[in-house]
Structures are given as C-alpha cells and as structure tokens.
Amino acid sequence: MKKDIEKILEEKGNQIKTAKIPDEIENYIKTGIEKGKKRKLILKQRKKFSYIAAGIVLVLFVMSIRLSTSVAAYISQIPGFQSIVHLVRYDKGLDLAVKNNFIQPIYLSKEDEGMKVSIDGLIVDESRIIVFYSIENKSDNPIKLKDIKLYDNNNQLLEDVSVSWNGFDNLNKEKVSFIDIAFSEEKDKIPDKLNVDFEFKGIKSSLFNFSIPIDKEKFIGLKEVFILNKTVEIDKQKITFEKVIIYPTRIAVYISYDTKNTKKILGFYDMKIIDEDNDIFGQISNGVTSTIKDDNNIILYFQSNFFKKPKNLYIVFSKIKAIDKDKEYVLIDLKNNTILNKPDEKLNLNDIVNNGNDIELTFTIEKIDNSNNFYSPFYSEFEDSSMKKYNFLNWSIHAVENEKIEKVIIKIPNVSYDNPVKFKIVDYPLLIGDREIKIKVK
Numbered sequence: 266m267k268k269d270i271e272k273i274l275e276e277k278g279n280q281i282k283t284a285k286i287p288d289e290i291e292n293y294i295k296t297g298i299e300k301g302k303k304r305k306l307i308l309k310q311r312k313k314f315s316y317i318a319a320g321i322v323l324v325l326f327v328m329s330i331r332l333s334t335s336v337a338a339y340i341s342q343i344p345g346f347q348s349i350v351h352l353v354r355y356d357k358g359l360d361l362a363v364k365n366n367f368i369q370p371i372y373l374s375k376e377d378e379g380m381k382v383s384i385d386g387l388i389v390d391e392s393r394i395i396v397f398y399s400i401e402n403k404s405d406n407p408i409k410l411k412d413i414k415l416y417d418n419n420n421q422l423l424e425d426v427s428v429s430w431n432g433f434d435n436l437n438k439e440k441v442s443f444i445d446i447a448f449s450e451e452k453d454k455i456p457d458k459l460n461v462d463f464e465f466k467g468i469k470s471s472l473f474n475f476s477i478p479i480d481k482e483k484f485i486g487l488k489e490v491f492i493l494n495k496t497v498e499i500d501k502q503k504i505t506f507e508k509v510i511i512y513p514t515r516i517a518v519y520i521s522y523d524t525k526n527t528k529k530i531l532g533f534y535d536m537k538i539i540d541e542d543n544d545i546f547g548q549i550s551n552g553v554t555s556t557i558k559d560d561n562n563i564i565l566y567f568q569s570n571f572f573k574k575p576k577n578l579y580i581v582f583s584k585i586k587a588i589d590k591d592k593e594y595v596l597i598d599l600k601n602n603t604i605l606n607k608p609d610e611k612l613n614l615n616d617i618v619n620n621g622n623d624i625e626l627t628f629t630i631e632k633i634d635n636s637n638n639f640y641s642p643f644y645s646e647f648e649d650s651s652m653k654k655y656n657f658l659n660w661s662i663h664a665v666e667n668e669k670i671e672k673v674i675i676k677i678p679n680v681s682y683d684n685p686v687k688f689k690i691v692d693y694p695l696l697i698g699d700r701e702i703k704i705k706v707k
Contacts, residue, residue, distance in 0.1 A: 348441040349386045349397045357546055358515060358569030359395070362388055365572045367513050369483075375473050379404030382463050382473040385441070389455065390484045393514045394446040396461060396477070401439035408467035413444060417456035425449055427553040447515075447553035449564065455481060488512050489571070491706050499585055500697040502526045506580065509706050515549060516567040518580065524561055528587040531692055534633075536582035538567050538706075540575035557691075578706040584698040588690060595643070595688045599624070605685055608693055612642070615672075623658050623676040632669045633694045639664070639671050644689040651683040 349368070353359035362368060373384040379402065386397040402408050410432050415423045429445040444461070448454050456479060463473040489511040496505045503523035510517045516538060522530050532555075538546040546568040548554060556564040570578070588608045595612070596605035602617045611631040618625045630640055645657045655678060663672040677686075 348399060352397060352441065352443055355551055356549065356568050358513070358567075358571065359388065361569070361572040362513050367484075367572070371477065373475050373477070375475070377470040377473070378468045379406070380408060380465065380468055380470075380473075381439075382475075384461070384475050384477060387477060387479075388514060389479055390487060390513045391455065392448050392488075392510075392512045392517065394444075394455065394459065394479075395514065396444040396446070396459070397441070398443065398463075399439055399441040400463075404468075406467055408465055410463065411466045411471075412462075412464040414462040414464070415444070415446060416460040416462070418458035418460075420460060423454075423456070425454065427556065429552045445552035447556070447566070449556040449558075455479060457481070484513065487571070493704065493706065495704055497702050497704070499702070500528070500587075502528050502530060502585075502587065502697070504530065504585075506704055509578075509580075511569060511571050513569060513571045515569050516546065518565045518567065520563050520565065522561045527590060528697070529560075529590050529593040529690075531586040531588065531690070533565070533582050534584040534586055534696055534698075536565070536580065538570070539579050539581055540570060540573070541577040542575070544570070544573070544575075546570050576707075580704040580706060581701065582698075583701045584696045586693060586695060587697050588693055588695050593690050595690060596685045597626070597688065598685045599682060600684055608690065608695060611694060619679065620676075622679055624679050626675045626677070628673040628675070629665070630671050630673060630694065632671060633696065634669060640673075640692045640694055642673060642688075642690055642692050643675065644691045647677070647686055647688050649683040649686050653683065655680075655686075 350363060353363050367388060367390075369387040369389075371384050371386050375382055381401040381403065383399045383401075384396065385399055388395040388397075400410065413428075413430050415426075415428065417423060423446065425448065427447045427449065429447075431442045459477045459479055461475045461477065463475075465471045465473070491509045491511075493506045493508055496503055498504075503526060505521045505523070507519040507521055509519070518538075533548075536548060540546075549566045549568060554566055556566075558564065592606065592608040595607050597603075597614065598605055599617065602614065604612070604614045613629050614626065615629055616625075616627040618627075628642070630642060632638070632640070639662050641660075641662065643657075643660075645660070646654055647657070648654045658676040658678060660673065660675045663674070665672060
C-alpha cells in the first residue's frame with residue numbers, strides 16, 4: 266500500500282514538473298494558495314487507503330488544479346467530486362468556485378435498509394450554502410425523498426432563507442443533486458454547524474441526519490460591494506439600481522421601483538451581466554433566482570465572476586415584464602366559471618372542476634415565444650372578497666406541444682368562498698421597452 270501511494274505521488278509530481286505553466290500562474294497561485302490553503306477537508310474514514318489518498322489529492326488540488334489537465338482528471342476521482350464537477354457546469358460562478366478551490370470536499374455517509382445517503386461537498390459564502398449530496402437505493406423497494414429539513418447548531422430551523430432542492434421518486438439507482446440555501450440579507454446568519462435531515466417514504470428508518478461544521482473564517486469578507494444609485498426610465502417607469510454585491514457563489518443586484526410608477530414591474534426579460542470581454546454571466550436559473558422584499562424592492566441573483574476579477578462590469582437589458590397596476594389581480598367567479606379581471610387576452614380560464622377535496626382550475630397562457638421559458642403567473646397565497654386568505658394546495662405547469670402556449674393547473678381548498686376570489690400576478694408575458702440600457706458597475 267505504501268509503495269502504491271509513493272508511486273502515485275511520484276507520477277503526479279512528475280506531471281506537475283513537466284506541465285506547461287500558464288502566463289497567469291502568479292494569480293492562480295495567489296488565489297489557490299492564499300485562499301485555498303485555508304480550506305479544511307472533512308472526511309469520514311472508511312478505509313485507510315481512501316483516507317490517505319484523499320489527503321494526497323487535496324494537496325495536489327490546492328497546488329495544481331489549474332496547472333495540468335491530467336492532475337485535474339486525477340483529482341476528479343475523489344469520491345463524490347466528479348458528480349460535483351458535473352453539477353456546477355451549468356453555472357459559471359460555481360464552476361469558477363470549484364476550479365479555485367472554494368469547496369470543501371466532504372465524505373459523510375449513512376446506510377440503512379439498502380438506502381445510502383452521502384454528503385459529497387460544500388460551498389459556502391456570506392450569502393449562500395450549497396450542499397452536494399448523493400442518494401443510492403440498493404433495494405428493490407420504491408422509495409421517495411419526502412422532505413429535507415435544515416437546522417442550525419442549536420437545532421433551530423433555519424430562518425429567513427430560500428431553499429431549493431430536487432425531489433427523487435422511486436429511487437432505483439444512485440442520483441446526485443444539491444441543496445441551495447440562499448440568505449436574503451447581509452446579516453450574520455450562516456450557522457457554525459449545519460444540520461441536515463433527509464426524510465424518506467418507503468423505509469422504516471426514514472430519517473437520515475448529518476451534522477456539517479462550517480468554519481466562517483474561510484469566507485468572511487470575501488465579497489465586493491459597489492454602490493450605484495442609478496435610475497433609468499422605461500416607458501415612463503422609473504427603476505433604480507441601488508447596489509451590486511459580488512460574492513464567490515453569486516452576484517446580488519439590489520433594485521427598487523418608483524412608487525409613482527403606473528405599471529407593476531414583474532421582472533426583467535433579458536437582463537445579463539457582462540465584462541470587458543463580453544463574457545456573459547446570466548441570471549441564476551437552477552436554484553434561488555430572486556428575493557422579493559416587497560412590491561417595490563427586489564434582489565436579483567446572477568452567476569458570479571468573483572474569481573475572474575474583471576476590470577469592467579456592466580448590467581445590460583432592454584425589456585422588462587410589466588402590467589398595469591389595476592390589472593395585477595385576476596378576479597375569478599367560481600360560481601359562473603369566468604374571469605372578471607385579467608391583464609389581457611393572453612390569459613384564459615379553461616375549466617373549473619370540483620374534485621371533492623379540492624377545486625381544480627385550469628388556465629392557458631400565450632407565451633412570448635416558443636422557447637422553454639415558462640411563467641409561474643400567480644402568488645401561492647390568495648384571498649376571497651371578504652379578504653380571508655388561503656393558499657394553493659398545489660400547482661403545475663405544462664407545455665403544449667408545438668405551440669406558444671403553456672397550461673397552468675392550480676388546486677385550491679374546496680371550501681365556501683366569498684365569491685369572487687382574487688389571485689395576485691407575479692409573472693406574466695407582457696413586455697415594455699425597445700432600447701438597450703447599459704449600467705456601469707465598475
């Protein structure tokens with residue numbers, strides 16, 4: 266065993282010595298060593314060889330991930346790391362974070378009744394925690410991931426966070442994913458220890474829990490803040506870009522709308538962030554995309570260029586989604602199956618069905634184009650004419666093949682409502698704006 270390890274070290278050492286050194290190596294070393302050397306590897310010892318090999322790989326990772334593709338390929342053999350590399354490819358910011366060693370490789374695993382759950386890695390900064398995990402069902406039983414709950418070091422549920430994760434039904438092989446935990450404000454809310462509970466349906470030992478320590482010294486202060494306070498006007502609607510904060514995992518753009526605007530602004534259709542190389546960092550699409558503080562204040566999240574360190578940075582867009590303020594609520598007459606108020610003719614109520622325990626409403630929306638972009642038109646909380654509030658039981662969105670149409674199905678409680686009911690619109694395919702707007706960040 267000792268000879269095998271020595272042979273690996275010798276081979277990898279020779280590869281590093283003979284690797285072609287890029288011109289920008291000094292910056293890589295500063296980034297990889299000054300920040301990367303602080304990262305702590307948390308491992309669960311399974312076998313002596315895997316424990317030692319992982320430690321060897323961590324050293325190689327810190328010193329040479331950007332020096333040699335062969336070394337990078339070798340590093341990717343760390344348990345769970347290859348799946349992490351694959352998962353972050355969709356996001357430039359997370360991809361840069363991994364390449365710059367802003368990740369804690371972890372191996373925590375529990376197995377019971379043929380179900381194996383592993384925590385493979387962790388990325389943390391002041392605004393976000395991303396937990397990479399894998400699930401493997403070795404049994405023949407259909408098992409469903411029912412819920413994931415997150416607690417701090419005092420076993421209190423995490424507060425003021427937005428959480429995104431993918432559910433797995435009828436697991437029959439290993440699948441990998443991540444939990445995206447987004448903090449909406451600049452406060453010290455990152456816990457010293459993150460406790461994660463995975464709850465399954467279909468097995469007796471339904472709860473798998475993990476305790477993951479978080480060292481805040483690894484990331485505190487790693488951000489760039491730019492105060493903008495720049496106001497632009499589109500179709501007589503004023504929008505102020507207050508500030509931009511660039512974190513290692515995402516860019517937060519703080520935006521406010523003038524209270525005197527005649528239209529309700531729902532979002533930005535084509536906003537992106539570009540640098541001097543015209544490299545585009547788009548809005549986060551798989552995870553938490555925004556935080557709505559109130560009707561006139563929002564934070565949009567974009568892929569991060571923290572590790573690229575661009576000299577110039579711009580916010581660019583040309584169109585926004587907006588509706589008249591007197592059209593921001595859809596009024597539905599449940600007795601006569603009709604819409605009394607709606608933004609325009611793109612929205613139609615197709616059917617209302619009483620299913621006994623619930624009432625199912627089916628809408629169709631004409632999209633702007635035939636792309637895969639879908640709209641979640643309504644806020645999940647609604648009210649009747651007496652202003653009593655209710656919540657959707659569930660909702661789903663379906664594409665209509667070969668058409669610019671999407672179908673939205675909503676189920677609400679089957680109770681006695683003070684007719685009509687009122688749904689608030691939060692997203693809709695109605696655009697204003699006809700020129701490019703470019704705002705300099707730095």
